[in-house]
Amino acid sequence: MxxxxxxxxxxxxxxxxxxxxxxxxxxxxxxxxxxxxxxxxxxxxxxxxxxxxxxxxxxxxxxxxxxxxxxxxxxxxxxxxxxxxxxxxxxxxxxxxxxxxxxxxxxxxxxxxxxxxxxxxxxxxxxSITALAVKPERNDIKTLDDLVGKKLVPMTPVSGFRYILKDYNLNHPGKEIKIEDVEKTTPADDLKLVESGKYDAHLLNVVHFEDAVKKLNLNLKVGGIISKEPxxxxxxxxxxxxxxxxxxxxxxxxxxxxxxxxxxxxxxxxxxxxxxxxxxxxxxxxxx
Incomplete structure (x- = not known):
């Protein structure tokens, strides 16, 4: 409604x-x-x-x-x-x-x-300003390079952020970021997975991050701004x-x-x- x-x-x-x-x-x-x-x-x-x-x-x-x-x-x-x-x-x-x-x-x-x-x-x-959301004590995830070997929150097949990661993986053979699939999700649910410690980071638009953190009082921070996507x-x-x-x-x-x-x-x-x-x-x- x-x-x-x-x-x-x-x-x-x-x-x-x-x-x-x-x-x-x-x-x-x-x-x-x-x-x-x-x-x-x-x-x-x-x-x-x-x-x-x-x-x-x-x-x-x-x-x-x-x-x-x-x-x-x-x-x-x-x-x-x-x-x-x-x-x-x-x-x-x-x-x-x-x-x-x-x-x-x-x-x-x-x-x-x-x-x-x-x-x-x-x-x-x-x-779209793309950011990495992490727990406050994490200072080891600031760029895409830092995601290699880490657990990133799963993405839907139509997510535009998936193509950022695909391009990265094409340019970094042997050091790819693992991309997991999920059928449907929301920024709030994704950020909760990071706060729980189940995943290391989430890639999302920074305004979605700020909105969800404010509304849900999540204990998270922006590890780094990594790109601005047209x-x-x-x-x-x-x-x-x-x-x-x-x-x-x-x-x-x-x-x-x-x-x-x-x-x-x-x-x-x-x-x-x-x-x-x-x-x-x-x-x-x-x-x-």
Whole structure:
């Protein structure tokens, strides 16, 4: 029910933004009877709230980096009207593949399997900051190199973090990190496995870590920030024109400082800067 309320509120908010953009476009033709009918584009939104990315705030209003990004994007695209529908990850992928949705608005990592079926834009709209969660007394796990010979919390087959490990293993033959499989899981359950001592570490998005630790009062820490993974909207293969236009507008939002400012607003660090900058920013905020 909570997830449904979140998605419903988000859909209403974004629908309102699209309406405003359309009215602004029509209003710009004062003195003329000609009105441009915006092209309707169906898009999928995730049903599961993601801390700081897309969720309901304390006033029960949609908030987050991706929500703000979509609102800014719609302002720049008055000739399009976006209609959003909620779907889980699998539903988003299937719907986008079949053409039910023009694109799926989520935090998609790029991997070879998805590139065969979907169209990725050239420009990422943000980054997922990847961290290693460990027990407070563990000072021996700070990088991926430190995971060799350790027990890492199992991952689902569709986890984007799995591809980080796969790439690492390809580049480190004979010193691979063992990857265990699990059908379904949550960040909270995964972190509990680390706290219990059953596993040495968990690889996850740092905002998921902070959210779960705060809500569950877990006795864990970030051993290290290891990467910033680009995240994308995911398009149907036939949506080349739309992907190109959104690409252009996303680049504009980065160059004019809009997305960097939104990043600082939500994550307290500009994720569009270097990994070293992000690592230092995170260290500062934890020490401070």
């Amino acid at each position: 909570h997830a449904l309320l979140i998605v419903t509120a988000i859909l209403l908010l974004l629908a309102g933004c699209g309406k405003e953009a359309t009215q602004a476009s029509a209003g710009g033709q004062s003195g003329s009877s000609a009105k441009t009918t915006p092209k309707v584009v169906k898009a999928a939104l995730n049903t599961v709230p993601v801390p700081l990315f897309s969720y309901l705030d304390e006033n029960n209003k949609p908030a987050g980096f991706m929500i703000d990004y979509l609102k800014e994007l719609e302002k720049k695209l008055p000739d399009y009207k976006f209609e959003y529908e909620s779907a889980d990850n699998e539903g988003q992928l299937i719907g986008t593949d079949t053409g039910k949705y023009a694109f799926a608005a989520n935090f998609w990592f790029k991997n070879p399997e998805r590139e065969k079926k979907y169209l990725y834009p050239q420009q990422e709209f943000g980054y 995240v994308y909207l995911l398009f149907n293969k036939n949506q080349t024109e739309l992907a190109k236009i959104i690409d252009e507008k996303t680049v504009e939002l980065i160059k004019d400082g809009t997305l960097p400012k939104l990043s600082e607003k939500w994550f307290r660090v500009d994720v569009f800067k270097s990994l070293e900058y992000v690592q230092q920013g995170y260290k500062f905020r934890k020490d401070g």
